Amino acid sequence: MKFFKKHIGELVLEKLDKAVEACLAVAFFSPSDRMLNLLVGIKKLRLVISEEFTINNPYKLEKLRTAALRSIPPDCDNGKLHAKVLILKLRDGSYWALLGSANLTQQGMFSNQEACVVVESNDAADATIVLEIRGWFDSLFQSAQVPNLDEAKLIFDSQAQYVLVPKPPLKAVPDIHYWALKATSGSTGKSHWPMFLAESVIAVGWNDLSLDPSKVTDAQLRAAIRGTYRNYSAREADVAAAQISKFVNLKVSDIVLLCRGYTSNQKKDVHIHGVARVIGPFRVRRGSKRNGNSSTPQ
């Protein structure tokens, strides 16, 4: 038996690539495209999932055309399915099983803090428990039912995992613009996302400026930036002025993606905080230690 807390997704990808049979029992199923393609390539696949189709993706399940799919309702007499078990028969005839906390989702495999153990039939110490796990899966599979993917799609399409307050009625909106806004300070790395959520605003920094950027010309704004941030080069001041101007000129109904920034050679995932719709005008907020002076009510 081996314990894994990191690189679980990579390990599963490696083993799926060598699998000729697979038995999976997971509460949540929404794997990455690469993992899904490997599952599609396994000729003998049995999959049991929880019938929670606000999260479980029926469109991905549908791609497993040759798989035997089963599901267990949350109100099942034996309890809802909460297990995360992968049993693979490898090309050499041995069995490899992963048990732990990781669901077969992008987050479970690659992002979350998970803890799993691996047991293998070709390890004499694990052989008995591998047999027990296979027997457990067979019983589970027999007790489960065939999911109705058409109904699952209706549920998946109509219900979001994250619920938002209803959108207000909009008047005629001639032109919606789309934006991406970093919610993290470039200089300090501090995240402003908690403030955005708590106050239902989005904001940018440069909070030492003493003027209202919505009431001055571009030239006046550039001059103010250079006077306030004396370490800025002329180009940096121009860039800052352009950024502030874009933010000031956000229009009601514009859509803003709120996320962390990233670089071209970055390997780490990008965190998507949320999405905002602008519902009020720009305003200056002075005296805040938490954020810049430019905020847009949402």
Add this chain to the structure above:
Amino acid sequence: MIQKIDLDLPKDQVADALRKQALRRTIHSLKKSDFDRLATNLKEFGVHIQV
């Protein structure tokens, strides 16, 4: 109005969707098609944009 998502996406997936290999400045203009691609990716993780 803010919809909370709180989800990590692979960087290449985000960069490809937004057609931006880096996101370093504070605010970036997006095309609707770029945003829609990202929304499609989010939907695969069970997140439906509702703003």
